[in-house]
Amino acid sequence: xxxxxxxxxxxxxxRMDKKIDQKAIDEIKEQLLKxxxxxxxxxxxxxxxxxxxxxxxxTSFPHYGDKPDENAQExxxxxxxxxxxxxxxxxxxxxxxxxxxIDKGTYGICKYCQNPINEKRLLARPTASSCISCKTELxxxx
Ligand SMILES: [Zn+2]
Numbered sequence: 001x002x003x004x005x006x007x008x009x010x011x012x013x014x015r016m017d018k019k020i021d022q023k024a025i026d027e028i029k030e031q032l033l034k035x036x037x038x039x040x041x042x043x044x045x046x047x048x049x050x051x052x053x054x055x056x057x058x059t060s061f062p063h064y065g066d067k068p069d070e071n072a073q074e075x076x077x078x079x080x081x082x083x084x085x086x087x088x089x090x091x092x093x094x095x096x097x098x099x100x101x102i103d104k105g106t107y108g109i110c111k112y113c114q115n116p117i118n119e120k121r122l123l124a125r126p127t128a129s130s131c132i133s134c135k136t137e138l139x140x141x142x
Contacts, residue, residue, distance in 0.1 A: 020108040020119045028126045029102050032095050039092045046085050059085050094127040101129070110134055 020028075046059050059081050064070040101107040108117050110131040117131045130138070 020116070020122050024119060024123070025102060025107055028107075028122065029099065032099055032102075032126055036092065036095045036099070039088050039095070043085065043088050043092070046081055091127075097129065098127045112138075 059078065062074050062077050062081075064074055098107065101109075108119075108122055109115070110117050111129045112134040113131060115131055117128060121128055121132055128135075
């Protein structure tokens, strides 16, 4: 391999494995905190009617009336709410985990191979906890 080719490869490798810098992490953290606030707001809609139960964020059961079609609609809406709430709670959990990694200083490191996660991937998906190759491998094994 010529020296030029070697240097080129070295630069390319360095670029690919570039560990995310603190400035980018700060921006991501701000973004995550904003998302967290939004999710908490979205989640509060589901438990608003049950204020005494607001702590456990239980999905409130809607009450439209006692006719069969009203009952059916209550069940449909309840199911939709439960699914939406689960998705939001999962998102919230991912955000909290990412924030915890930022605080611990382990943010941007793949939890499987301990290599830095590509910065572009983190910017596109700030809650990512694994690098693309590990993620791809896991999906192939599923
Ligand atoms: Zn990995």
